[in-house]
Structure formats: C-alpha cells, structure tokens
Amino acid sequence: MTSTWHVLGSGSLGGLWAARLAAAGLPVELLLRDRQRLAEYRAAGGLTFERDGHCRQLALPAQPLDEPAPIRRLLLASKAYDAAAAARALRPRLAPGAEVILLQNGLGSQDAVAALLPQARCIFASSTEGAFRRRDFHVVFAGSGHTWLGTAPPTPPPGWLGELAQAGIPASWSDDILARLWRKLALNCAINPLTVLHDCRNGGLQAHAVEVAALCRELVELLTACGQAAATDGLQTEVERVIAATAANYSSMYQDVAAGRRTEIAYLLGHACREAQRRGLELPRLEDLARRLRAHLAARGLPQD
Numbered sequence: 001m002t003s004t005w006h007v008l009g010s011g012s013l014g015g016l017w018a019a020r021l022a023a024a025g026l027p028v029e030l031l032l033r034d035r036q037r038l039a040e041y042r043a044a045g046g047l048t049f050e051r052d053g054h055c056r057q058l059a060l061p062a063q064p065l066d067e068p069a070p071i072r073r074l075l076l077a078s079k080a081y082d083a084a085a086a087a088r089a090l091r092p093r094l095a096p097g098a099e100v101i102l103l104q105n106g107l108g109s110q111d112a113v114a115a116l117l118p119q120a121r122c123i124f125a126s127s128t129e130g131a132f133r134r135r136d137f138h139v140v141f142a143g144s145g146h147t148w149l150g151t152a153p154p155t156p157p158p159g160w161l162g163e164l165a166q167a168g169i170p171a172s173w174s175d176d177i178l179a180r181l182w183r184k185l186a187l188n189c190a191i192n193p194l195t196v197l198h199d200c201r202n203g204g205l206q207a208h209a210v211e212v213a214a215l216c217r218e219l220v221e222l223l224t225a226c227g228q229a230a231a232t233d234g235l236q237t238e239v240e241r242v243i244a245a246t247a248a249n250y251s252s253m254y255q256d257v258a259a260g261r262r263t264e265i266a267y268l269l270g271h272a273c274r275e276a277q278r279r280g281l282e283l284p285r286l287e288d289l290a291r292r293l294r295a296h297l298a299a300r301g302l303p304q305d
C-alpha cells in the first residue's frame with residue numbers, strides 16, 4: 001500500500017505536485033501553516049490547478065502542521081530560506097525512516113534540513129519545471145521540465161518513483177544529485193543576478209557576454225575546487241544557450257525583486273561565495289557580483305540573505 005504524500009508548501013511547485021498526484025488517484029494531504037491558513041484554504045474551495053488555460057478545482061484534504069498524525073512521506077516544497085523552519089516544525093511528526101523530498105533551488109538548505117532530521121531519509125530534488133501562483137491556492141503550470149531526485153551519498157531509488165510517472169511528473173533518479181544541484185546553481189549564478197543588476201530579460205545578457213564569460217570561468221574554478229568538475233563540462237556554452245533559449249523571459253530572481261519578494265540569494269550566489277571563502281579561493285568577479293546584488297537589494301528594502 002502506498003503512503004500518503006504529505007505536501008508542505010501549497011505554493012507553486014508544491015501545488016503542481018499535489019494536483020497531479022491527486023488527479024492520478026494517489027493519496028495527498030496538504031500541510032498548512034496553521035488553522036487560520038486552513039480556514040482560508042477551505043474558503044477558497046481547495047486548490048485550483050490551471051493548465052493550458054483550463055482550471056480544475058481540487059478539494060484536497062489539508063491539515064495544520066501541528067496535527068499529531070505521523071508522516072511517512074513528505075514533499076517539502078518551500079523556498080530555501082523557509083525549509084529549516086518547516087522541517088523543525090514537522091520533526092515531531094516524522095515516523096522513523098520517513099522519506100523527505102527537498103524541493104529547493106540552490107544549495108545549503110538541504111544540509112540544514114538533513115541535520116535537523118537525522119531520523120529521516122532526505123532526498124534532494126532539482127527541478128526545471130515551471131509554475132507560479134496566480135493567487136493563494138491557485139497554481140498555474142507554466143512550463144514543462146524535469147525533476148532529478150537523489151541522495152548524497154547515492155542510494156537505490158525508492159519504490160514510489162513509479163507513482164511520479166503515474167501522475168505524469170517527469171522525474172529520474174540521479175546517482176549524482178549534488179552535481180545536478182551545483183550545475184543549476186552555477187547557471188543561476190551566471191544569469192540571475194546580472195538580470196537584476198542590468199534590469200533586463202535573460203536575452204539582455206547577450207549584450208554583456210564578456211561579463212557572463214568571466215563569471216563562468218570563476219564558477220568552473222569553484223565547482224572544480226568543490227569536487228564537482230564533472231558539473232562544469234561546457235558550462236559557458238550552456239549558459240549562453242539558456243540565455244538565448246529564454247531570451248524573452250525574466251529570471252526568477254528578477255521577478256522576485258520586481259515583486260518586492262525575498263530572493264534565495266543566500267542559497268545561490270551567497271552559497272557560492274561562502275564555499276569559495278571556506279576553500280581560500282579568490283573569485284573577485286563573484287564577490288563583486290554578490291556585493292553589488294546585496295547593495296541593490298538593500299536599496300529596495302529587501303533582505304540581503
């Protein structure tokens with residue numbers, strides 16, 4: 001018998017997973033912050049899932065975090081800066097050997113959560129799917145992609161991987177999930193902060209190719225020093241390809257800053273700079289980028305971490 005998919009973070013990606021799992025007939029339970037949030041969810045009539053312009057209302061079961069029932073399988077789909085607090089709140093509910101899927105961008109939050117949950121099997125995820133919230137409890141599927149899942153060190157894939165296929169969630173088990181996460185972090189570091197500082201769409205960075213190339217060289221140096229040489233293969237070419245392929249889009253960090261939302265800088269560029277410092281590496285362009293980005297955030301009254 002399958003375990004219930006407990007989903008914390010009924011935002012963009014959490015909603016996207018919950019809606020597809022439930023539509024496939026799998027048991028899903030949303031975990032909401034408190035009773036007030038639960039009342040708002042019920043008043044909204046459940047979760048609205050929008051795909052290709054069609055909306056579907058899903059009255060998924062939901063409960064507050066402090067419910068006592070044990071959790072065996074958890075999808076933690078919060079922003080990176082909220083993950084540790086969410087894990088701390090759910091720690092008393094996790095059954096021994098519970099599986100916790102960490103669906104956060106960047107690096108740093110996964111280790112923080114794993115340290116808080118020694119009784120759980122923490123599975124890291126890296127996703128290129130796209131979703132956004134039109135309003136509370138209304139999720140829009142914005143772009144197809146793929147999700148890689150894995151543990152560090154690697155372990156055999158879990159039996160429930162087939163449930164993701166059943167739900168139409170494109171996913172694969174990776175024996176080197178850290179390489180996937182580092183590669184995505186490098187892409188995000190080479191693109192996202194510059195789009196904020198140059199106030200441009202991704203394609204606008206084609207006018208700053210020398211700056212992008214210099215950042216890629218430092219990112220290759222950093223990843224290599226971190227034991228992730230395989231993740232540096234063709235990095236600059238891929239960054240240029242992503243810039244061209246997503247030329248008309250605004251990066252996620254650009255969108256966060258434009259909307260006055262906190263960014264995940266601490267888990268992207270901040271993590272890169274901390275790892276460089278820890279290893280005594282001098283990466284002046286990344287350091288300067290981080291300094292300029294923090295100043296930009298501070299000037300807008302946004303958190304610098």
Ligand code: NAD
Binds near residue numbers: 089
């Ligand atoms: P989001 O802000 O849309 O959703 C996060 C949800 O978590 C929110 O609803 C928030 O209220 C909830 N939450 C946070 N702390 C909570 C707590 N203690 N209890 C209950 N709920 C809590 O974020 P998102 O866009 O889904 O992003 C999640 C992660 O996935 C991020 O790291 C992001 O970078 C990454 N990601 C997002 C996308 C995308 O297209 N949205 C794509 C790839 C990766």
Ligand code: KPL
Binds near residue numbers: 188242246
């Ligand atoms: O992932 C991205 C983002 O905007 O966060 C891309 C499109 C790859 C740009 O870094």
